[in-house]
Amino acid sequence: MLCAGICYGQAEELPTIIADRPGYTWGTEVLQHHKIAWENGFQFEKSADGAKTLSLSSSVLRYGIFKGTEIYLGTGAQVTDEGTWDFHAIGIAPMLFGAKIKCYEGEGYIPSVGVLAEFRSPHIGSKDLLPSNIAPSLYLLLEQPIFESLSLCYNAGLEWDGESSTPTTFLALGAWFSITDRLGGYLETNNYLHPEGNQYLTEFGLTWLASRRVQLDISADLDFQHLKDYFAIGCGVAWLVN
16 A cells, blocks of 8 residues: 555644554544645565565655645555565556545544545556556545544545456554654554455554654554464655645
8 A cells, every 4th residue: 555544643742744654544634734745665565475565665745735635646666576585576556646635623522534535547657567447445534532642543445456346345443642752653453355355454663753844653564364474564754845
């Protein structure tokens, strides 16, 4: 997934930076009006079938186009292999276009609500990595602060791969917490449900606010169904440009 969304527990203390990475669970916060953010990550993934993917410079450029609404573009370089350590396929991931809208602020025990829509282009990217058709995704986002230092996020969505008319159902739960004013952590479960097979991933990691405008992160993924065969590790940066 090129565009990794998060539930950002430190947003109230440092409103100038709202990162959408690391993690696969999206919060409802969006960039402030006219703000620009650039996010970049690196990840190595080994899947249960032996294939390996090295994602180099998975970049997302975000823009707060209206109050409560942001748009973004994403792409990245990928190195893939089908089962040996001799990587042989290098390409540019399909261009990702997306928008996120915060629909409701939330109050008390009622969570804030957002929606996110995106699609991957079948025309922009390396030929071997492009989907045959437009690959859209649509998500409902819920975010609930529990304490000042803890927030929960709930996501539900549908993802099409551009090849099959049957979507994958995405269900996720993430917990984000503050350790110190600058150090944060998260734990999330991401569930992909498809008639051809389900995948249940658990991700955890740390974030560090290097400054009010720069966040660094590290993360790891595990699949408890294939604990010996699957893992992913990654790191990245989020930068509020203006």
